[in-house]
Amino acid sequence: MKILSNRRIILEDFPEEQRKWLPKLLSPLNQFLESTYAALNKNLTLEDNIRGKKFVFDIGAGTTTIEAKWDAPERPSLVLLGQVTTEAGDATALVVGIIWTYAAGSVSITLTGLDAGLGHKVNIIGIV
Numbered sequence: 001m002k003i004l005s006n007r008r009i010i011l012e013d014f015p016e017e018q019r020k021w022l023p024k025l026l027s028p029l030n031q032f033l034e035s036t037y038a039a040l041n042k043n044l045t046l047e048d049n050i051r052g053k054k055f056v057f058d059i060g061a062g063t064t065t066i067e068a069k070w071d072a073p074e075r076p077s078l079v080l081l082g083q084v085t086t087e088a089g090d091a092t093a094l095v096v097g098i099i100w101t102y103a104a105g106s107v108s109i110t111l112t113g114l115d116a117g118l119g120h121k122v123n124i125i126g127i128v
Contacts, residue, residue, distance in 0.1 A: 007037045052076070052127035060119045068107045074128040075102050079109065082123030086115070098124075 008030045011019050039049070046054055055068050070076060079100040085091050099110045107126055114120055 007034050009033070046125065050127060052078075052125060054082075055124045055126070057122045057124070058119065059122060062116045063119075064111050064114060066109045066111070066122065066124075068109065068124070068126070070102065070105055070107050070126065072126075072128055076100075076107060076126040076128060078127040079107060080125045080127070081111070082125060084111075084114070084123070085121045087119040087121075 009026055011022055011026065014022055046052065051072065051074070053068075053070070053072060055066075057066050057068075059066060079098065081098045083091065097112045099112070101108050109124060111122065
């Protein structure tokens with residue numbers, strides 16, 4: 001569903017007798033409508049809109065387990081694997097899976113399927 005492009009309510013849309021008190025209401029309402037429109041028009045970001053954390057790891061050849069400090073007040077409920085690239089920057093689709101556990105403020109992440117002879121850059125997202 002495409003959102004409507006109308007982002008403001010203007011004073012002229014109302015009868016003359018209501019125009020004396022409406023500006024105090026329309027100003028905050030229009031600010032809300034504009035910010036909501038902007039957020040819903042492909043401007044939502046992980047950092048600002050989802051309770052979670054993004055991690056980027058550079059791991060050496062042969063590494064399969066990563067430890068990430070989790071300082072959010074709630075435990076993670078979901079850990080997702082994002083893009084994985086080799087040291088040379090080539091995207092790799094060889095990661096077969098991700099296994100994660102949470103304990104004592106830390107998320108332990110085990111990756112399966114990485115080429116053991118190469119280092120990798122791994123993007124991971126944890127969501128509350």
